[in-house]
Amino acid sequence: MIEIKDLHKSYKMGSNTLHVLKGINFNVKEGELVAIMGSSGSGKSTLLNILGMLDVADSGEYRLDGIHIKNLNETKAANYRNKFLGFIFQSFNLINYKTALENVALPLYYQRVGRKERQEKALKYLEHVGLKEWSHHLPSELSGGQKQRVAIARAMVAEPKVLLADELTGALDSTTSYEVMGLIQKINDQGNTILVVTHEDDIAHMCKRIVYLRDGVIVEDKEIEQVRASEYVQ
């Protein structure tokens, strides 16, 4: 589903250049649930942004569902984001004057889906995340966990190839975090490919594979069973 070869990314910080990604190589198969872990500044969010076509790599190769993602103009990038990707953000990023239903329906609007169909689908996905009864509430009337569930429904409603979650439990308490991750696992069980950026071990351990980043390079890439086995040995 995702193929990355020798990905590099630098940022200019005044007169200095900050080399954030230093040759990332990594593949994700369809239906995988991958955690990208690393400490602050390791480059995990930058990697996720490049995967989400919100940012562009300086060099290297990125293929998404067989399509070579390179030199995209903003319109094409927007269309690809809409068609292939669903985003879940740490701060939920819901539009505060829209109801839960309207927020969830928004990606479909940009797919030119008719209003009735948009609402039906949005309601279906809100039901998936257990928030059908809250569909007409504004984000300000929802708890953190509920907001993140709405964000998950919004990420899924357009039925993307890949879900990208950036610290999706970062703003939630531990109980709610597990609930949300349980939902993510459930979605993954239905065959969706999901990448979760996190710095929390227990969240990463709820994924099927963990990729560790340090100083812009992948230092470890293991299936969860391997991770558990090595932890057991230690």
Added chain:
Amino acid sequence: MRFFFDKNTWQEIFGSIGKNRTRTIITVIGVLWGIFIYIALAGASKGLDNGFERNFETVAKNSLWAWSQRTSIPYAGYKIGRSLRLRVGDAQVLRNRIPDIEYIAPINTKGVFGGEGAQVVRNLTSNNYPVYGYVPEIAKMATQKIYDNGRFINEEDTENIRKVCVIGERVQQELFEKDEEPVGQFIRIDGVYFQVVGVHKFTRTTPFGTDGDIYIPFVTFRNLYNTGDNAQFFTIAAYDDADVVQVEKDVKRVLKGIHRVHPDDERAFGSFNLGEIFSRIMGFARGITFLSLIVGLATILAGVIGIGNILLISVKERTKELGIRRALGATPNEVRSQILLESVFLTMLAGIIGIILGAGVLSIINKMTEDNTDFPYTNPTVPIPLVIGALLVMVVLGTLIGLIPAQRAVSIKPIDALREE
């Protein structure tokens, strides 16, 4: 087109407007004020225009008056300061020599230019009123409004030297009882009985008319006051397409020839050119219309710039939201169109409210001034094409000004927009 009719698009616009309600209202007032000023000024200038038209409607706008004075240059053996007298026969000469003259009428008066008016008596009531000796042609130049089954002086009155008169409203009020029919009654003018044939409403048929004027046939006036062949002045109406200023010059030139006056003697004959005054007034009214157009458009422009300003701030505040939308698949064009539509919507909304308010105020002013005939203001209207034109200008300006915040909205990378707090 889908974009314009989608509920989400309008939700977005109303959401944005609702979030910054106070600032939006203040900004809308900016444009609203602009179009209101434009409509009020354009309507007021049209009202002024109509008012002048109304004040001049009772008299031919291409008319002039000419009278004789004293010479100021000696000529052909005559000394300076010779007193000139117009003769009735001059009228025919003028008509023959100046083809642009449509009507010419000699007029004699008593009590109009100084001196006492005629003593008019009815029963035990008497008063002094100005008396005019009129020919029937006057009616063609100045539309007298006769009422109470009355009429104006006609050809038969002239031919038969009838002792008939048309009295003014004030004369009627002062000499007759309130419910008394004056037409057919007799009044005594300077000792001679005249039958009232009509009552005229006061209309400014000459620059010196009043509602106390009494009109009698020119020939009857001649016999009553023994004016012989003399005429105090001529009232002249030129054809509609004639140059009245040139007619005025020609009249003086011909009169100088008839009365052997030096061609350069400017004081020998006096004149009052209503046509020229009218065109100056109408020119002034046109100037006011033009000025109101410029001021109105400038005010609209200022208001539209205000809308551009609020949208710039709004885009800055909504940077993160726009980032979210773009992450969810909004193309730059969709974001741009949304901001533009907001600009156009606000401009249109303000414009329509401004037009309604402007029309309301004009209607109130019209109601307040419609009974005041002395005030040159009536029926203030703004032509529909001008209103539509103003709306179009607003939409175009709103679109152009909206392009600035719209461009700013799409110039930010989605990733930077998402980082914005």
